[in-house]
Amino acid sequence: MTAPTLSRCPWAPDDDPLYARYHDTEWGVPEYDSRALWEKLVLDGMQAGLAWITILRKRETIREAFSQFDPEKVARYRDDDIDRLLANPGIIRSRAKIQAAIGGARIWLDMCDNGEDFSEYLWEFIGGQPIQNIWSQMSEVPAKTALSEALSKDLKKRGFKFCGPVIVYAFMQAVGMVNDHLIECPRHAEVRSMGGR
Template sequence: MTESSGRCHWCGTDPLYVAYHDTEWGVPEYDARALWEKLVLDGFQAGLAWITILRKRESLRAAFAGFDPDVVAGFGEADRARLMADPGIIRSGAKIDAAIRGARVFCDMRERGEDFSGWLWSFVDGRPVQGERVGGDIPAQTPVSVDMAKALKARGFGFCGPVITYAFMQATGMVNDHVAGCFRCDEVRAMGGT
């Protein structure tokens, strides 16, 4: 369902949310570091509204060294304590630990010659899936997000269940779930080459 604005209804009218919808959500992302950042942010969202993450995103970027996985992989107890004391971020020990562990996994994959981006995109055969969504029929998860979540967890990533993973797939353009009638639907479809 879209509103009279011609946008997906979920973004409402908050200017930050509208800007995210209009410029980022659903745009195919292939940069490995950017994908890891988005996966971490989606993990931090667990149990919260996405607008909370958008409002804290710059603070999270600063706290996590610009989401440089090489730097975050080296975080120790002093860094964890600093993060737990930072009121600008989500201060969940489990989520902070998952981000640090995820950086280490990311770096290990790279050191073994595995491309994080290529690996993630392989779940959709390297091309965005066109959702063809009408109204409110957008699923919370799919068989592909279930498979991706299992594979991420098997690698050691945390806070990446099938619902979080599907949100990640939507946000990074692995799935184009802009609804029919949203002005971004066809624009994002064209970015995916279909």
């Protein structure tokens, strides 16, 4: 009798190589780089009202348009930069989302100036170690949790936009703050073995 074949989480279909590669190499991997975490928070905010595959398909163009998400550069964007971005068909052309990214860069820099590391700030919400969930079906995976609600509330208090509890939970999943790969997915054990810092 042969062992059952483990299968990838159903949200990442085999027939979409971009989605499959994202699932297999990136989603759920613990991220501790402050700049990369800010970029991912911005991208999750840009997803609001859209499918994540839309962001994945545009991600490289968005990175190029937003100066590779260098907070010091994005924080200096002015009206002409907003106009330039709004004219770029390769990105998400929402004035509110563009302004949220610029505002978020300024908040990120303010935190640095005040001696706060963005990565440490985020990971402190879960005690510095990824939460290892053991879901067997997609229907068990929550859209938000008490932790994502608390983090969302604090981000908003600081002035970040497009960071409601559902967006924040998707962000927490993406950056490995929670391991929400289904237990039969090969990546569940792989991500769990990465542990914390």
